[in-house]
Amino acid sequence: MQQVFSIPKSFKEGFKFTFCPGCDHGIAMRLVAEVIDELGIRENIISSTAIGCSVFIYDFLNIDCVEAPHGRALASATGVKRAQPDKVVFTYSGDGDFASIGLAESMNVALRGESITSFMLNNTTYGMTGGQLGPTTTMGQKTTTSPMGRNREYYGYPIKMAEHMALCDGTAFSARVALDSVPHINQAKAAIKRAFEVQLEGLGFGFVEILSSCPTNWHMTPEQAHERIKTEMTEIFPLGIFKDVKNNN
Ligand SMILES: Cc1ncc(C[n+]2csc(CCOP(=O)(O)OP(=O)(O)O)c2C)c(N)n1
Numbered sequence: 426m427q428q429v430f431s432i433p434k435s436f437k438e439g440f441k442f443t444f445c446p447g448c449d450h451g452i453a454m455r456l457v458a459e460v461i462d463e464l465g466i467r468e469n470i471i472s473s474t475a476i477g478c479s480v481f482i483y484d485f486l487n488i489d490c491v492e493a494p495h496g497r498a499l500a501s502a503t504g505v506k507r508a509q510p511d512k513v514v515f516t517y518s519g520d521g522d523f524a525s526i527g528l529a530e531s532m533n534v535a536l537r538g539e540s541i542t543s544f545m546l547n548n549t550t551y552g553m554t555g556g557q558l559g560p561t562t563t564m565g566q567k568t569t570t571s572p573m574g575r576n577r578e579y580y581g582y583p584i585k586m587a588e589h590m591a592l593c594d595g596t597a598f599s600a601r602v603a604l605d606s607v608p609h610i611n612q613a614k615a616a617i618k619r620a621f622e623v624q625l626e627g628l629g630f631g632f633v634e635i636l637s638s639c640p641t642n643w644h645m646t647p648e649q650a651h652e653r654i655k656t657e658m659t660e661i662f663p664l665g666i667f668k669d670v671k672n673n674n
Pocket residue numbers: 476477478479494495518519520521522523546548550551552553554559
């Protein structure tokens with residue numbers, strides 16, 4: 426069959442995504458791979474991922490990777506960056522990894538202003554383990570551990586990570602983007618690039634929260650899942666750049 430689209434060089438040759446149909450991890454990883462190619466940093470980059478569907482990055486990207494325990498991607502990345510300051514170091518996590526089990530690590534990396542770049546995929550659930558309530562599960566959302574829907578009394582409120590990261594003095598760039606449409610995907614790529622650039626420019630910690638679909642655990646078609654991102658999720662998690670030290674905002 427004739428290939429009609431190009432594959433970023435940072436992908437492994439002959440790789441095949443093993444994500445569920447309609448999962449946005451594939452789009453996010455492609456954007457990261459395209460940016461790595463465009464910045465010419467493939468030979469000089471190290472990823473740190475923990476557990477969750479993000480872990481598969483080392484199956485697909487042709488880059489150096491370290492594997493951390495659940496929630497500890499940013500702690501491992503800190504060690505890698507401090508040992509090898511000339512390397513470009515990034516983490517790629519789910520919201521459960523970054524904003525729940527790894528919340529202390531994430532917050533402290535931002536407060537210390539570590540020169541690393543982090544991406545958090547917000548799919549409002551613990552995807553890999555079957556759709557339990559996570560730190561970003563929306564109010565009223567039914568999950569396997571909130572079968573009646575998330576409520577304030579029992580579960581509290583979802584966390585807005587891009588805003589929290591922006592409040593940390595060591596953060597140089599914090600943005601929230603989404604993968605539900607082509608214009609949003611283009612904005613997502615620009616934010617991913619900027620988050621790498623602040624590391625290359627030595628400005629501090631770079632963070633991008635990426636609103637992404639999990640049709641399997643949301644019990645939706647891919648189209649319905651993107652509609653949910655566009656309507657419900659962006660209402661709760663507004664898109665935008667919350668901090669960019671270079672542009673003084
Ligand atoms: C210390 C530890 N606790 C729990 C788990 C089980 N576990 C594996 S993946 C996962 C959920 C990951 O969810 P998230 O980070 O949101 O990523 P997603 O799979 O949704 O992309 C959990 C709880 C584990 N592997 N290790």
